[in-house]
C-alpha cells in the first residue's frame with residue numbers, strides 16, 4: 126500500500142487493521158504528495174475566501190480536521206474538537222431540552238459536577254448524582270433520564286464503572302450514555318465499542334500530554350449526532366485556536382510511548398506506596414486488591430497513569446505536597462511530568478477523603494520518583 130494512501134485528509138485514509146499506536150502516528154497527516162509538509166501547517170486565519178466548504182474560522186480549521194481525523198480513528202467515530210474539555214462537555218449538555226434529567230457520578234470531575242449543579246439550581250437541567258460504580262443504583266436513577274454521564278476511572282477516586290452494563294441498561298431505557306474517557310485515553314479504553322453513544326475528552330491531559338495546551342473533544346459514531354454537535358459548536362463558539370489543535374496532535378503522536386512509560390511507572394509506584402507504612406490506602410485499578418481491578422481488566426487495555434493514596438492525617442498529606450522536589454505540586458494531570466495534589470482543597474470534592482493525594486504519574490525515572498515520594502512521606 127503506498128504511503129500516500131494512509132496520509133490522506135480527504136476522507137480516504139484507510140487506517141483499518143492498524144494498531145492504535147500506529148494510528149496515533151499516521152492519522153491526520155498531509156496529502157503525502159511529493160513536496161507536501163509532513164504535518165498539516167498551522168493556518169492563522171479567521172476567514173476563508175468565499176466558495177469553499179468553510180467560510181469562517183468558527184466553523185473549521187485544517188488543524189482541527191487533522192486532529193479530529195486522528196482522534197476519530199482512535200475512538201472509532203467522528204471527532205469534534207473544542208476549546209477545552211469543559212467546552213466539549215457543555216456542548217453535549219447544551220443540546221438537552223430545558224428540564225431534562227441527567228444522571229452523573231457524584232465523584233465526577235469537579236468542573237463537570239459544578240456545571241451540573243449550577244444547571245440544576247437554575248432549572249436548566251435536573252441532575253441526579255449517583256455512585257457510578259454501583260451499576261444497579263445508576264441504572265435505577267436513569268428512569269426517565271435523557272442522559273447518563275459516566276466517568277471511568279473517575280477523577281479523583283479512580284472508581285471504575287461497568288461500562289458495557291451501563292450501556293446496555295441505558296440503551297434499553299432510551300438514555301444516551303456519555304463517557305468521559307480522559308483518564309483512560311482511547312489507547313486504553315474505547316467506550317463506543319463498549320456501547321456508549323458519545324465520548325468526551327479533556328485533551329488538555331494525556332492526549333496533548335505536555336501541560337501547554339487546553340483542548341477538548343467529543344466523539345460519536347452517529348453521523349447525525351456529530352452534525353448536530355458541530356452546529357452547536359459553531360453556535361456556542363467554544364472553538365480551539367489552530368495552534369492549540371496543532372500542539373494537541375503533536376502530543377498525540379507520542380501518546381502510545383508516553384502512556385506505556387507513565388503507566389508502568391504508576392504500577393510500580395502504586396505497589397511501593399501500598400507497602401509504605403505512612404500510606405493508609407492506595408487507589409489504582411491495576412492493583413489486584415483495588416475494587417475496580419476486575420472491571421478495569423475486562424474493559425481496559427491497561428490501568429493508566431493516575432493513582433491516589435491516602436495518608437493518616439491531612440497534615441501528612443499536605444506535607445507530602447509541600448515537600449516534594451522532583452514531583453510538582455500542581456492541579457491538572459496527564460503531562461510528561463509527575464504532579465500531585467490533595468484534591469479536597471477544591472470545591473465539590475466532599476466525597477473525596479480529606480487525606481487523599483492524587484498523583485498524575487509521568488515519564489521520569491521511577492526510582493527518582495520513588496526517592497522523592499519516600500522522603501516526602503517521612504514523618505514530620
Ligand SMILES: Cc1ncc(COP(=O)(O)O)c(C=O)c1O
Pocket residue numbers: 209210211212234236237276280305307308326327328329339340341457
Ligand atoms: C476527567 C476530566 N474531565 C474533564 C475535565 C475538563 O477539562 P478542561 O480542563 O480541558 O476543560 C477535566 C479537567 O481536569 C478532567 O479531569
